[in-house]
Structures are given as structure tokens and as C-alpha cells.
Amino acid sequence: xxxxxxxxxxxxxxxxxxxxxxxxxxxxxxxxxxxxxxxxxxxxxxxxxxxxxxxxxxxxxxxxxxxxxxxxxxxxxxxxxxxxxxxxxxxxxxxxxxxxxxxxxxxxxxxxxxxxxxxxxxxxxxxxxxxxxxxxxxxxxxxxxxxxxxxxxxxxxxxxxxxxxxxxxxxxxxxxxxxxxxxxxxxxxxxxxxxxxxxxxxxxxxxxxxxxxxxxxxxxxxxxxxxxxxxxxxx
Amino acid sequence: xxxxxxxxxxxxxxxxxxxxxxxxxxxxxxxxxxxxxxxxxxxxxxxxxxxxxxxxxxxxxxxxxxxxxxxxxxxxxxxxxxxxxxxxxxxxxxxxxxxxxxxxxxxxxxxxxxxxxxxxxxxxxxxxxxxxxxxxxxxxxxxxxxxxxxxxxxxxxxxxxxxxxxxxxxxxxxxxxxxxxxxxxxxxxxxxxxxxxxxxxxxxxxxxxxxxxxxxxxxxxxxxxxxxxxxxxxxxxxxxxxxxxxxxxxxxxxxxxxxxxxxxxxxxxxxxxxxxxxxxxxxxxxxxxxxxxxxxxxxxxxxxxxxxxxxxxxxxxxxxxxxxxxxxxxxxxxxxxxxxxxxxxxxxxxxxxxxxxxxxxxxxxxxxxxxxxxxxxxxxxxxxxxxxxxxxxxxxxxxxxxxxxxxxxxxxxxxxxxxxxxxxxxxxxxxxxxxxxxxxxxxxxxxxxxxxxxxxxxxxxxxxxxxxxxxxxxxxxxxxxxxxxxxxxxxxxxxxxxxxxxxxxxxxxxxxxxxxxxxxxxxxxxxxxxxxxxxxxxxxxxxxxxxxxxxxxxxxxxxxxxxxxxxxxxxxxxxxxxxxxxx
Numbered sequence: 001x002x003x004x005x006x007x008x009x010x011x012x013x014x015x016x017x018x019x020x021x022x023x024x025x026x027x028x029x030x031x032x033x034x035x036x037x038x039x040x041x042x043x044x045x046x047x048x049x050x051x052x053x054x055x056x057x058x059x060x061x062x063x064x065x066x067x068x069x070x071x072x073x074x075x076x077x078x079x080x081x082x083x084x085x086x087x088x089x090x091x092x093x094x095x096x097x098x099x100x101x102x103x104x105x106x107x108x109x110x111x112x113x114x115x116x117x118x119x120x121x122x123x124x125x126x127x128x129x130x131x132x133x134x135x136x137x138x139x140x141x142x143x144x145x146x147x148x149x150x151x152x153x154x155x156x157x158x159x160x161x162x163x164x165x166x167x168x169x170x171x172x173x174x175x176x177x178x179x180x181x182x183x184x185x186x187x188x189x190x191x192x193x194x195x196x197x198x199x200x201x202x203x204x205x206x207x208x209x210x211x212x213x214x215x216x217x218x219x220x221x222x223x224x225x226x227x228x229x230x231x232x233x234x235x
Numbered sequence: 236x237x238x239x240x241x242x243x244x245x246x247x248x249x250x251x252x253x254x255x256x257x258x259x260x261x262x263x264x265x266x267x268x269x270x271x272x273x274x275x276x277x278x279x280x281x282x283x284x285x286x287x288x289x290x291x292x293x294x295x296x297x298x299x300x301x302x303x304x305x306x307x308x309x310x311x312x313x314x315x316x317x318x319x320x321x322x323x324x325x326x327x328x329x330x331x332x333x334x335x336x337x338x339x340x341x342x343x344x345x346x347x348x349x350x351x352x353x354x355x356x357x358x359x360x361x362x363x364x365x366x367x368x369x370x371x372x373x374x375x376x377x378x379x380x381x382x383x384x385x386x387x388x389x390x391x392x393x394x395x396x397x398x399x400x401x402x403x404x405x406x407x408x409x410x411x412x413x414x415x416x417x418x419x420x421x422x423x424x425x426x427x428x429x430x431x432x433x434x435x436x437x438x439x440x441x442x443x444x445x446x447x448x449x450x451x452x453x454x455x456x457x458x459x460x461x462x463x464x465x466x467x468x469x470x471x472x473x474x475x476x477x478x479x480x481x482x483x484x485x486x487x488x489x490x491x492x493x494x495x496x497x498x499x500x501x502x503x504x505x506x507x508x509x510x511x512x513x514x515x516x517x518x519x520x521x522x523x524x525x526x527x528x529x530x531x532x533x534x535x536x537x538x539x540x541x542x543x544x545x546x547x548x549x550x551x552x553x554x555x556x557x558x559x560x561x562x563x564x565x566x567x568x569x570x571x572x573x574x575x576x577x578x579x580x581x582x583x584x585x586x587x588x589x590x591x592x593x594x595x596x597x598x599x600x601x602x603x604x605x606x607x608x609x610x611x612x613x614x615x616x617x618x619x620x621x622x623x624x625x626x627x628x629x630x631x632x633x634x635x636x637x638x639x640x641x642x643x644x645x646x647x648x649x650x651x652x653x654x655x656x657x658x659x660x661x662x663x664x665x666x667x668x669x670x671x672x673x674x675x676x677x678x679x680x681x682x683x684x685x686x687x688x689x690x691x692x693x694x695x696x697x698x699x700x701x702x703x704x705x706x707x708x709x710x711x712x713x714x715x716x717x718x719x720x721x722x723x724x725x726x727x728x729x730x731x732x733x734x735x736x737x738x739x740x741x742x743x744x745x746x747x748x749x750x751x752x753x754x755x756x757x758x759x760x761x762x763x764x765x766x767x768x769x770x771x772x773x774x775x776x777x778x779x780x781x782x783x784x785x786x787x788x789x790x791x792x793x794x795x796x797x798x799x800x801x802x803x804x805x806x807x808x809x810x811x812x813x814x815x816x817x818x
Contacts, residue, residue, distance in 0.1 A: 051376040054388035054502045055291035058380050061299070063406045066384035067414060099374025119370050163506045164375050
């Protein structure tokens, strides 16, 4: 090993100088700035029929118009393309009572999904698409349940005893996946330089429209994408 | 009897038809009753569905009123702005909720209330799980809709309990108008609720969560299997049409049977197979006895023509039966009886066969055949007597008859006639005393002249007792009187005989000869009285004949003595020999 022998022969100050130089040379190729964006949301869709119905149909109150349907909790965005992260990491999903904290979450393929039950009710969660995805057994209050998603897919997680309790895990191939806030804003941190495609997921499926995103070497990349009209969906 | 038989056949037919109607008629009525009960079941189910809808409407209105309470609005608006819900806030909001709950008037006070902030967090619970707070209730369709501004109802199933829940948004009405939360009111499905629902329907209702009973108007432990099977047939259809779509079923409690119809319950609870069933006790089989039991006093008097018709039919059947029996049985029998009486009296020689219809004619024919047979037998007997005694001198002696010994000594109906009839003239007689018949003469005793029957008055008088018997020997056997020797008194058409010389104490030849002489004299007198010639008839021949016959008769019958009786037969004098036995 001549190279190792050469390093050993160098003095300590010389070694430090070499490391700093190498870092300065290599950094621009693996680190980039954040990508922030905002979705131009379409007018809210019509409210879907009630998932359940009592003896009567629901009726609007006489004091104020009904609140518009909020679509952003059911949206997430991802950047496809570029280099893949070596360590997808962990995604945490809170079960907050009668619902998940977010009805839709994204997870990079290979990531570990940890569901935390923050409610007082034990739940038994099952993925409709893969019965073996979620480990068997109830998730007790304050207890977690973790599993790993290996490939891009869409999983519907629910409790058979509480049909209203449902959430979706959207597994993507990209490490860059994020939720959207009420105003349609989103942010990816540390996106390497490169060309990407921004895709939007809504409720049950990916929207067909994509947006090209080019991440520059320096600075924050801002993205704006227009979301086509959305249907009421099943919710 | 033909018409009577036809009549009885018709009566039996009418009775059979009536019984058939009585047994069969309740069946259609039973079927109609079951159909009516089934229809009533369906109607009751529909009514209960309507009542549940009305109840839901009232509950939603109550939730709306609750949510408009200013204290609630203020409390939830404040809570919505807080990052966390602490216990102090929970208690403060709960007190507000409790105070509002107390103001609710009416019978249907909520069993619980949930106060939810704009974020979907449960700020406080009232009267149920009061110490739980801070959890997210958003996610349940009812809560989501309420937070979105809708009023609605739902059914929740929790821990085996079913709740009718209603929710309303809590809105700050002061500008800017904003949603600050929602309230949920819950009414537990209880037996009282079920009882109230069916109070005016005369049915029972039960609420179920799958196999579990939740509540009911009556504690009916039914088998859930048929109910769940019926529930499966409703899958996919419109819940509002369940009462019409569900086929009524029969269920059993082990002791009682019910007709039931099931209908699904809506809401979240429907996902746990929540349903209700309307039950009616299956009507008992009416049947004939059941119909009778069900007859009331008003039924009997419902139709004015009922009893006249029934009474008329009864009278028609009764009168018809009696009439036909009289015409075909009683009257012919009466005629036959009268005919038989006339036969017995000798007014007729035979029964009129053509006068009596049917079986009575057969009886008459049978009687006539018997008469003919007896006549033939009597002639045969006479012939045998003639063979026994030898033929009487032709044209001189007349007939010698020995019939008396073949007849019974006496008859139960009365004394025997004075003389016995010739065998060929044997007749039946009426068992009662025949007024037209001559009085029965008293027994002739030796030395007593035999009385002349009245019938003899039209005839030449017969010297009565000039035929005195010879003196009786002390050891002579008892004389069988004519009354004893002749059994039947049917000699009406026969001229009564001149009593024989009642002696028979023939101890010596001289006595016999004198007895023969007296008989001879009597015979000659009788022939003369009958206008018969007596020339050529000498005592010697007469006595010889008598002696021969006497000896033969004694030899053949073993009697002690023979009595000879002179009588008239067919207008001619005749002589009869009668063996006299010892007593």
C-alpha cells in the first residue's frame, strides 16, 4: 500500500492541510441548498358524500357557510431524479386518536416507518395492500409500531375496528418527499444539485402533471407548481 | 224408507259440509290474519324508521341549540387558540358544558356531550369519560362534518353500547364569523327508548350489534341466527327500504314464536352489523276451537237473520225427517199392524201384500208364506190322522178329527175356544179378546150340558146336553175338557161344534156302548140339523167304526180313553176323536 505508506510519512500539519483541501474540492458535488416551493391550489373540490350517514342527511348550519374542503392534508410532493440518499432514514407517523396526524405521509423506499400511538385507545393496524406490512398486534397507547417499506408503493393503513381511521403511506424512490401545508407550501432540505421532476400526490394517487426542477449549486431553489382541478374523491 | 234414507243422506251431507266448512274456514282466516300481521309488522317497521328519523331530527336540533350557547362558543374559541389542552381548561369547559346540559328540557336529555375545539381536540367530556381530554376526535365522520359546518346525526357503537349521536358546529357569530369547534351529544339506546318507540304500535323492537343484544322494548331472548341471516339478504340495498325489502321471518324464544322483520341501522354502527328488529308475537292458529273461543256475544247478534235461518234449517230438517219417517215407516207399520190384527181376528185370511210398501210388503209376504206353510202342515197332519184312524165312512160318518192332541192345551191370551177347528181351517187370531167372538164356554164337566155358542143361534139348534155322559167310574181318569183339548179359538168361520158327550168313564162294555149310542144320537141329530140324509147310517156300523177307531187310537197314542165330539164342518156333521190321558 504505497499511498498509506505515503500518508504515514507526512507530518501532522501536512495531513490536516491535505484533508481540508480534499474537503473543499469534494463538497460542491454532494451538498446543495434547500428547495422550497408552493403549489398553486385549485379551487377546493366539492365535498364528498359523508363516509357514513345517520338517519338524516347532514345539513349546513344557518350561521356560516361550510368550511371548504381542505386538500392539502391529503397532498405530498416529491422530487424524482438526481442522486439517491444512501440512508433513507426513519419516518414517524403519529396516531392521534380517531385519525392519524396526517392522513397521507411519504416515505423513501427503504425507510423505516414508525407509528406512534399518542391516543388512549389501542389500535390494530393493517395495511390493506399488504397484510404483513404492519407487524401483527395492537399498538397500545403511547406505544410505537415500526416497519420498513422497501419499494415504491401506496399502502392504506387502517383499523378494521374503526373504519374511519385510515391513512396512506406513499413510498417513493426518491429521498425527497414532503407534505404540504395549508397554503400549499412545501420544502425539501439539502437537495443536491441536479435536475428533478416535482410530482404531486393527492389522496389516492399521483397527479399526472409534473414540474421540472433544477437545483443549482448555490442558494435556495424555489419551485412553483400548479395543481390541476381536484375531484372530491372518496373522502 | 227410500225418501227417509235420501233425507238422512242429505242431512248427513249438510252436516259433513258444515263440519268441513267449520274446520276449513278458519284456515283462510288464519292465512289472512298472518298476512295482516306481516303487513302490520312491515308497517310498524316503517313507522319505527320514521320515528327514529324524527328522533334524530330532534337530537340534531338539540345539538344545534347546544352549540349556539354563548358560553360554549366562548369556551371553545378560547381552547382552539391554545397549543395544549390542560386539565384546568378541561374542567372549566366541562363546567360550562355541564351547566348547559342542565338547561336542556324535555324527556330526551343527552347521556353525554363532547366539546371539541377547532382543531378536533376534545377539550372536555360531560357525563361520560369526564376525565379524558385532549385526544383527537377529528377523523370520525360526524366530528369532521361538524367541524366543517354541518349538523348531522350518527350512530356510534362503543363497548357494546349503542349511541344515537348528533353533532353541530360551534360558530362564533360575532364578526368575523368563524368556526371554533363542534359539540357532540349522545343518547344511549336503552330499553326505555325502545319501549317509547313502540308504545303506540303494539309491537316490540330490539336493537342489536351483530350477535349482541343492545336494548329492546321487551326482554325477548331470541335466536340471533335467523335475524343475522335475514340481515345478510339486505346487504347493498338502500337502508331506507329495508323494512319493505326484508322478508318477515319466524323466530323462537324456545317458548314463544314471533314474526320479525329486520332493518339495518345507519351510521358508523352499521359497520358493526347494527340493526333493529320489529317483532310481533305470532298469532296462534285459529282453527275451529280457536274460532269458537273468539266468538263473542256481539258476533251472535251481528246478523238478525242468523238465528231465523239456523232455526228454520233445523225445523226443516226435523220436520222433513219426521215426515219421511212417518210416511215411510210409521204409517206403513201402523197399516201392517192393523192388517195383522185383522188377520188375527180372522177378518182376513192373508195379509195384503200389495197394500204395504217396501219391506212391510216383504213382511206381509213372509207372513203369508208362513200361513200357507202352516196350512199345508195342518193338512198333512189331518192326512196323517186319517191314516191313523182310517177314513170315515164316505157320505155317512163324516170326518173324524184327531187334531186336538196336537195343539197346546191352553193359550196365554185367554181361554181356549169351545171347539177346535178343523186342521185346514186353522187361523191366527188376535191375542186380545175378540169381542165378535162368542164367549168362551166354560169347561164342560160331566153331567153338565155344554152351552151353545151364540154363533149357533143362526143355525139349527143342536140338542145341547141330551148327550149326557155315562156315569163316571170313581177310578176314571180325569176328563180332558173341550176347553183344554182345543187350543185355538180361531173357529170363527166354523160352526161351533156340538159339545161331545163329556163322559169317558167307560169302565164296561155297556158304558161304551151307551156312550157310542149317545154319540150316535148326537151325530144323527147333527146330520139332520145340517140337512144331511141319515138313511143307511145304522148304529151298529157307527159303533163298530167308533170302536175300531177308539182301539186304534188307544193303541197308537197310549191314551186311556177316547172322546168323540160331534161338530159341523162345511155345513156337514163331523166327528172328532180326542184321546183322553191321565192327569
